[in-house]
Amino acid sequence: MSTVWRRIISSLGLKSRSDEADLLEPDELARWYSGLDLKQRLAVSRNLASRVRAPRASRDPATLPAVASGRLVFEQDGPQGPIALHHLKVELWDRDFGTPDDFLGEGFTDATGAFSIRYDPADAGEGDLPDLELRFFEPQHTFRKDGRVVETWRRIGSERGPDDHGGLQYDFGTVRVPYWEYDPATTLARLLVVEEGTPPTAYAPGRSLAMLKAVAPIELIKRQHQLQARLGQAPSLAKIQADYPESTTARMERESPGSTRSDAYFGERLLNGMFSSVMDRDPESPGDDQAFRLYLPWNAYEQDGRHCLPDVDVRLRLVEGKLLPVRIILGMREPGATAPGSPVTRRTFTPADGADWEAAKRMARVSATLDVELGNHLGQCHFNVEQYAIAAHRNLRRNPLRWLLMPHLREVVLINHSANGFLVGSTGYITRASALTERGINKRLEHLMGSYDWKGFAPAMPVCEGHRYAKAGQLFWRLLGEHIDAFFAEHGTELEAQWHEVRRFSDDLVAHSAPAFVCRYLRAKVPGKDAPWFVRSERMDLDAKAAEPPPKAVSAVTRTDAPQPGEVEALKNLCRYVIFFATFRHAWANNLQWEDAGEVLYSCLGLRWGKGGTLSTEADLDVAPKPDEATEMLWISWMLSKTNYGFILSNEEEDVHPRLLALLRAHAAEFSALGLDVRTVSSRINI
Incomplete structure (x- = not known):
């Protein structure tokens, strides 16, 4: 028996045929080893090498x-x-x-x-x-x-x-x-994954189990509905809805009919629901701090002509602490119009318009659902965080910054790769279920990504006492600041010593970010002007980004291999921004999917042009999603809300600093009072 194999047998606690147990001959062990896959052979090589080889003397x-x-x-x-x-x-x-x-x-x-x-x-x-x-x-x-x-x-x-x-x-x-390469086929900072290839990372094992547990109960429901549709026996929307678990809005309607269609509920969800977004003051009511506006400009994008997606201009007002819609202006194309910038007819609706008012609210609600899916969720969280993940993996190795950021950047490229065909692209669900074509979606995402920057970002202040989302965001932002300040105090010396990695990280971010995008309306109203109605804290610096030619959307942290005055603080702000969107912001937009998009007739991604137009009651199913799209919508909403793995407080991979866990646990009751169970916030985006 060779000396090498004797050492292997000994290290494994086995005996050869020359021993009393008479278990393994060298050729048997050789066959066993050669039968292992590459990963197993490497593990044996690495783990046993020191015991197989004779000890080496220390050598220079x-x-x-x-x-x-x-x-x-x-x-x-x-x-x-x-x-x-x-x-x-x-x-x-x-x-x-x-x-x-x-x-x-x-x-x-x-x-x-x-x-x-x-x-x-x-x-x-x-x-x-x-x-x-x-x-x-x-x-x-x-x-x-x-x-x-x-x-x-x-x-x-x-x-x-x-x-x-x-x-x-x-x-x-x-x-x-070929390591964390950028996709040259897109203007966005996306990871290159070749056809039939896989990203250079993998999900944590527990995530697959979480997905199976969440989706298994509803998978058969969706498949049955789709089979019935293919056989020409599509179930009704009522039957489809009833086959899924009861949604929040369906339950509320059962308990209190009309409650979810009220003006008060409409405003409350714009403040605290999945749709939560920046609330600008009404520019047409200067000095009135009770008047607000939400504007969604869809006519700038190519549409399919089958769905109706008008420009939506919602005016709202605080009344006794409640945000109520008071006017909705819809910029309606003609049916079949597809080109960006098609002629529109503007129609104004108020609560006095009865059924038309309810139809206009529904149109605005559907518009807000599409906006949050493409904007707050897919664009601002998923694709935005991906660009930081790629740059970090390419550049951060010796710098302690890696320990701070990587737990919140893992897995995002994996779920985004799935979204390329599942949600967007020529056959994606958003493409099929909404008015936007693939080209329209890509242009919208390019504009959105062109408006995101870490520099100067801070969550907007609450607009009223009941603005729970904004209050929770402020609290989470403050705790992240404490966590990051402590981390920099602990590792700042080494972080600055490895600043050249920060410089390369910053260079990659800037070079591969989208061109800054400022629409014509904002160019005319904000840069260089006094515009107190415009909430600047969550937006990029329009004065800097409105320049021609357009600069890059993402600002540089540094352009030198040693930190200059103010650049360490800038890096802290970038870290705070990235972690905020990978954790709190994504959790709020994603986890409320079933609550706000779990009933087809309440909210969907697109209403069709029906025989009588689109401004009709919910009883007119000609404008509602088709049965196959309806069941897919409910399946997606449930899957996104209920598939959860990688919670910060669980810290399954033990890669999040325990300080952040302690801070969040210490303030769990405050978050709970604001409607957020901090145990449901994930450490990264993986769904």
């Missing part, structure tokens, strides 16, 4: 006789040529067949991506010339309960070198690594 790497060198760069070049993959861990191994591979040495790439690893060819084994292989690793971390960091490394790729290399030098040359 400079005295080792051989050296392997090279340079790692991203697969795609930048404007100035190859882009260095800095600070990746690299290991040099001797490949063996049937026996564990031999570790030869390790190192790190420098700022230019270059590496040099000294090694002893004799470590490949007696009489064996090394078959060289280079392996690359990215850092991972967990936090102990006391806040100390535990670092580990995850293999991300490898490069084969020569077999039976007998020389003392080998240059791997420039090695291109």
Whole structure:
């Protein structure tokens, strides 16, 4: 029996046939090892190497006789040529067949991506010339309960070198690594995933179980409805609705008919529901701090001509602490009109208009649902956070900033990749169920992404005592500030010492963000003017972003390899912004899907042009979604609201600093009083 196999058997606690237990011969163990998959063989190699090999005496790497060198760069070049993959861990191994591979040495790439690893060819084994292989690793971390960091490394790729290399030098040359690449086919900062390919990350195992648990009860319902529709026996909307769990609005209507269709409920959901958004003052009522406006400009985008999606201009007023709609102006196209900027007829509705008023509110509610799905949810949370995730994974390795941000950036690219075909794209649900075409959706998303910037952001102040969403946002924002200030106080010295990674992170963000977008109306009304009606705190700086040619939407944190005055504070603001949208903001928009979009006739993504137009009662099913779209809508709303894994307070992966958990737990009662169970807030976007 070879010495190597004797050591393996001993390390595994097994006995050979020469022992009394008579269990394994060397060839049997060799077959067992060769039958393992690559991941298992690597685990054996890494875990047993120190016990299989005779202990090495401590050696000065400079005295080792051989050296392997090279340079790692991203697969795609930048404007100035190859882009260095800095600070990746690299290991040099001797490949063996049937026996564990031999570790030869390790190192790190420098700022230019270059590496040099000294090694002893004799470590490949007696009489064996090394078959060289280079392996690359990215850092991972967990936090102990006391806040100390535990670092580990995850293999991300490898490069084969020569077999039976007998020389003392080998240059791997420039090695291109396809690692967190940007998609060149879009103006947005999206991850490149080739057809039939997979993103360079994976969901936590528990997420799959959470999805199955949430969706399994309703999957059969949807499939049955879809089969009936294909057979020409589509169930009625009432039957479809009844087959799903009772929604919030359906329950409220059963208990108190008309309650969810009232003016008061309409205003309350604009403040505190899934639709929660910035409430500007009414620019036509200067000085009146009780008058508000919500404007949704849909005529700027291509539409399918089958659904009706007018411009929606809602005027609201605070009355005894309640936000009530007082006027709705709809800019209606003609049926069948598809081109952006088509002629519109403006119609104004007030509560005195009876049935027409109720129809106008429904149209506004549907419009707000589409706006929140594309804006507050998909655009401002999912795609917005993705651009920070890509830049962070490409650049943050030695900088402690990675420990702060990465727990909130994991998995977002995975769920966004699914959304490419599931929600948007030529066959996505939003494309099929709303008036916007694929081109219209893409243009809307481009405009939205062109309006998001971390710089100057702070949650808007509450507009009234009952504005629970804004109050909860302010509280969450304050706690994030405390958490981030403490983190920077603890790690600030090292963070500044590794500032060149921050600079590269910032450069990637700016270079790949969308062009800043400021619509014609805002250009005329806000930049350079006194516009007290316009809430600036949640918006980018229009004075800076309205310049021509349009600057990039995302502002730079730094442009130097050492922090300049004010840049550390700027970085804190960026971190606060990213974590806020990956946690609180996404939870509020996503978790209320079933509450606000769980009844087809109450709210959907699009109303059709019916025989009598679209301004008709809910009894007119010609304008409502078709049965197959209705069941899909309810399935999606339930799935999004009920699939939850990766809660901050659960911290399943132990990657969130315990300080943030303690802060949130300490204020759980305050959040609860504002309608937020902080236990339902996820640490990242994965649904």
